[in-house]
Each structure stands twice: as structure tokens, then as C-alpha cells.
Amino acid sequence: MATKKPDVPNIAELMEKVKSGKIFGEIAKEITESQIWTSTFRHGYADTPRNRVLQIASNVWLHLHPVKIHRHALRIKFTWCMGGITFLLFLSTVVTGVILMFYYRPVGEYAYFDMKYLQYDVPFGMLMRNMHRWAAHAMVITVWLHMFRVFLTGSYKPPREFNWVIGVFLVTFTLLLSFTGYLLPWDQLAMWAVTVGTNMARATPFLGHEGPFAEFVGVTPRYDARSVLLGGSLVGPPALLRFYVLHCIFIPLVAGALMIVHFWRIRKDGGISGPL
Amino acid sequence: MAAPAPAKKKVEGVADKVHVWPYLVRIEFLCAILTILALAVWSIMIDAPLEEAANPTKTPNPSKAPWYFLGLQDILVYFDPWFAGVVAPVLIIVGLMLIPYLDVNPKGNGYYTYTERKFAIWVYCFGFLVLWIALIIMGVFLRGPGWNLFMPWQYWDPHKVVALVNVDLPYAFGVREYTTAAWTGFAIVAAYFGLGTGAYFFMERKAIKSVGFLRMFIKIQLLLIMVGIVIKIVLRLGFNIKYIMVTPWINI
Numbered sequence A: 001m002a003t004k005k006p007d008v009p010n011i012a013e014l015m016e017k018v019k020s021g022k023i024f025g026e027i028a029k030e031i032t033e034s035q036i037w038t039s040t041f042r043h044g045y046a047d048t049p050r051n052r053v054l055q056i057a058s059n060v061w062l063h064l065h066p067v068k069i070h071r072h073a074l075r076i077k078f079t080w081c082m083g084g085i086t087f088l089l090f091l092s093t094v095v096t097g098v099i100l101m102f103y104y105r106p107v108g109e110y111a112y113f114d115m116k117y118l119q120y121d122v123p124f125g126m127l128m129r130n131m132h133r134w135a136a137h138a139m140v141i142t143v144w145l146h147m148f149r150v151f152l153t154g155s156y157k158p159p160r161e162f163n164w165v166i167g168v169f170l171v172t173f174t175l176l177l178s179f180t181g182y183l184l185p186w187d188q189l190a191m192w193a194v195t196v197g198t199n200m201a202r203a204t205p206f207l208g209h210e211g212p213f214a215e216f217v218g219v220t221p222r223y224d225a226r227s228v229l230l231g232g233s234l235v236g237p238p239a240l241l242r243f244y245v246l247h248c249i250f251i252p253l254v255a256g257a258l259m260i261v262h263f264w265r266i267r268k269d270g271g272i273s274g275p276l
Numbered sequence B: 001m002a003a004p005a006p007a008k009k010k011v012e013g014v015a016d017k018v019h020v021w022p023y024l025v026r027i028e029f030l031c032a033i034l035t036i037l038a039l040a041v042w043s044i045m046i047d048a049p050l051e052e053a054a055n056p057t058k059t060p061n062p063s064k065a066p067w068y069f070l071g072l073q074d075i076l077v078y079f080d081p082w083f084a085g086v087v088a089p090v091l092i093i094v095g096l097m098l099i100p101y102l103d104v105n106p107k108g109n110g111y112y113t114y115t116e117r118k119f120a121i122w123v124y125c126f127g128f129l130v131l132w133i134a135l136i137i138m139g140v141f142l143r144g145p146g147w148n149l150f151m152p153w154q155y156w157d158p159h160k161v162v163a164l165v166n167v168d169l170p171y172a173f174g175v176r177e178y179t180t181a182a183w184t185g186f187a188i189v190a191a192y193f194g195l196g197t198g199a200y201f202f203m204e205r206k207a208i209k210s211v212g213f214l215r216m217f218i219k220i221q222l223l224l225i226m227v228g229i230v231i232k233i234v235l236r237l238g239f240n241i242k243y244i245m246v247t248p249w250i251n252i
Helices: A011-020 A022-032 A035-040 A049-057 A082-101 A111-120 A125-152 A161-183 A188-203 A225-230 A237-268 B025-045 B067-075 B081-102 B115-141 B178-203 B205-211 B213-239
Strands: A068-070 B017-019
Touching (some): A082 B025, A125 B115, A161 A188, A161 A237, A161 B081, B067 B081
16 A cells, blocks of 8 residues: 655755745745635735725724825825824824833822933833823824814814814813823922912802802812812822823823714714815 | 805816825825824933922922913913903813804815905914914013013013002093992993994894804804903003903902
8 A cells, every 4th residue: 555655845846946936926825825814914915996995994993084085185285284193193192101101100209209210210211201291292282283274274164063163172182181291290390380270270250269259159278179170279199199090091081082083073074174 | 146166177087086095094104204203303302391399388480381371371461360260261162162153154165265264264363373372472481480571582580670550440540439440340341342242233234134143142252352352461561451340259
């Protein structure tokens, strides 16, 4: 009975394949036809109209876009790219912010020294902090410019009124994100900037202890609009913790949810605005 | 007569719609690379500030809010905190949200135009560039100790002496008695809003039916408040007028 020989590759044949370069095509074929590859990538990369559509439609990140857009929407002159840049800067602050959270404790005794540790001992700590802060400041500017552009092109007009309202919420949340983060370094700049900012709350009509008509409500320095914000009657450790939680959890979640609505509504309201 | 929109230049044989991949995605990709690059270079070159540890017993002079709120901090010079710090921000946010519902001009939807909506563009540019951005620049660079104005070349002298010569408007008119002054101030403020609203409705009387009373009423109130802020700035800086109306509860 003939025994089946094991399938030993012929060295000469193999060398021939390597020399002619055929082997690379064969390896590529093996890989791209494997179950792992075909289950991951649903379409080829050849530049065909079908692939161009699938590239957008079958990608969870890119399918935010429609597969086709009006030519005018490509013009930088029209959009200034500001909405996209704002979103990108937001993502940058999320990434750098999570890294900073590994090293920072929002506790009165530790916060400032964690900042020092982060800046002088943590590898790339200073860079992470810089990127976080500058991205946040840049985001404030780009979101204003985005709003300015949307106004100038009249893109808030029907049917996009509601998305403009969402956008105003997002501008507000951008400022609040930046403001709550301003306290976290727990240095003089932070404490007094937030003191100045939150002092306004005590002048809230009816609800702030120095505001008009407060005497009819009976609020006190320890129990008014400002103390709810600060967890006390001055910017102290409870305020630091409150601002930290607002900064890292509450506002990003709300702003993130609103961003989803904002982006979704762009498409539902007929895509990026343009001359009709 | 509704003039037909000028026909857009159509290039023969060029499709109006293009594929997002690659035409949009490549722009976004380039834009993202440039943004990240700029951010990285900026972050390598310039360190974020870190001052000495927070000390509640040591108030810096001047104490400034974060730069993006300095426009609001600056109108604290002209208004009491309940307005500058609470009501004004709320009005800005609500007013911005109301823009699409107040501006019923159907023209200029989705393209740049100045001629078709001159008034809207003027109002927004004035509010954004002057009342918001210019006041921020002033607050960041020109406001020194005691929130006094300093030119860029001047030393920030914490002992700068500024004469307090401000008076209230009724006082400037010669009204010295408290209750009379309060009523005079109230009359001036009420007349400003009343006459402003009346004049607007008279001028735009033909539009009331199509635009709607409520819409026009809210629009003119917001505009009058915005112009009122400018008037108060001018009165304070030019004529040393502090308040227009002084009452036991609120001052305007």
C-alpha cells in the first residue's frame, strides 16, 4: 500500500517563487481570503464606485457621513472645517484627560502636588497636561468660530432651527467644561478665577444670598445657588470634588449625548446646508 | 415679488454630488493631521500655567475669571452682578437659541450673503465681535489691579488712584430726593423700552400680520437690552453715570 508522503515544500520551487516575487501574491491571497480577514473587512479596497459607497456605509465611524455630498460642501471656504476641528479637539481632551486622571486626585491635600508630580516626574506628563489645556482653550475658540460660520451662512434657518438650539447648548457646555476644568490644578490662578466666576451665583435673583429679592426667599450664604455649586460657602475641597465630577463625568456625558443628536440631526435635516 | 434665486453656475458634465470617500474624508483627514500637529507643537513649545498652591487667604489683584468669561466680568463695571453675572448670560444663551425663531427672513439659507440679510449680520457681528470678543480682549490685556484700565505700555500700579466721580442719572438731572429719584429712574427705563418697542412696531406695522406680534415683541426686547448695554457703557465711560434707576431691590 502506497503511504502518503507528507507534503514537504520543495526548496527549489520555493526559492523560485521568492525570486520571481510570486510568493507575496500567494501570501496576500491566503490572508485576504482567510475567514478572519473576510469577516473583518467586508469589501475590497479597489477604487470602484461600489467600494467608495461601502467604505462609508459599512464603517461605523465613517457612516456618520452620507455616501455622497454636494460639491459645495467640500469647500473649506464654506465650512472653515470648524465643526470637525471642534469635535477633534474634544476627542483630544478626552484622550489626554483620561491619562491625566491616572495621576490626579481631586482632594484638597493632594491635588496641587499631583500636578507637580505630573509635570516633573511622570513621563510626558507635562505634554499631556499642555495638550489637554491648549486643546480645551482652542476648542472654546473653534466652537465660537463654528457658530459664527453657521450664522453667516444662515444655516440655522428652516429646517435646521432645532440643531442650532442643540448647538447653543453645546457652546454652553463647552464653556462649562472648560470652566470646571479650570479649578482642578488647585493653584492660585484656578482658585481665584473660579471664585470670581462662582461669586456671580450669589447674585442670582431670588436664589443667591446677595441677589435681588433674596430676602423674600430666605437664602443664606450656606444655602443658596452658589453653595449648591461649591458644596460650601467658599471655593474649598468640596468645590474641587464637585468640579472634578462635573468635569470628568457629568458634563462630558451630557455634551457627548448632545453631540450625537447634533451630528445625527445634520443628516436628518438634509445634510450640510447649502444654496437650494 | 419673490425674485427667483440667481441660477448657480452649473458646469456642464460635472455631477453635483460627489462621493464622500475619498473627496470629503481626505479633507477631514488632512485637517485632523494639521490640527493635531499644531496642537502638539503648541504643547511642546508652551507650558500650561501652574502658579503657587491655592491659598484662600491671599487674594490676587486683579482676580480674573477664565479669559472666555472676561467680557461678562467687564460688564460688571457697568451693571450689578445680578445682571452681568446671571441675567446677561442667560439672556445671551436664550437669545441665541431664539435666533432661528425670530429671524424669519427666508433668504440667505445656506450660503454667504450680506445684501440679503444686512440687519441680521450686523446684529450678530456687533454682539459677537464687539460685545463679546472686544470686551474679552480688553479684559485680558487692559484690565489691571482694581479692575482699572491700563494701556499696554503702562505699569500695572496697584495703587493707581482713580477719582470716584460717578453719579446716578436722576442725580445728574438734579433729582436729589430718594423716592423721586427711584421713580425718575424707573420712568426713564420704562420710557426707553416703551418708546423703543412702540417705534419698532410703528415702523414695522405692515409686518405684524405676517411675522407675528409675539415674535416681534421678543425680538425688539432683546435688541433693546443689547443696545441698552452699549448705552450704559457709553454713559459710564463718557459721562460718569453709574446707575439709571436705583431702588431698594435692584439697580439698573
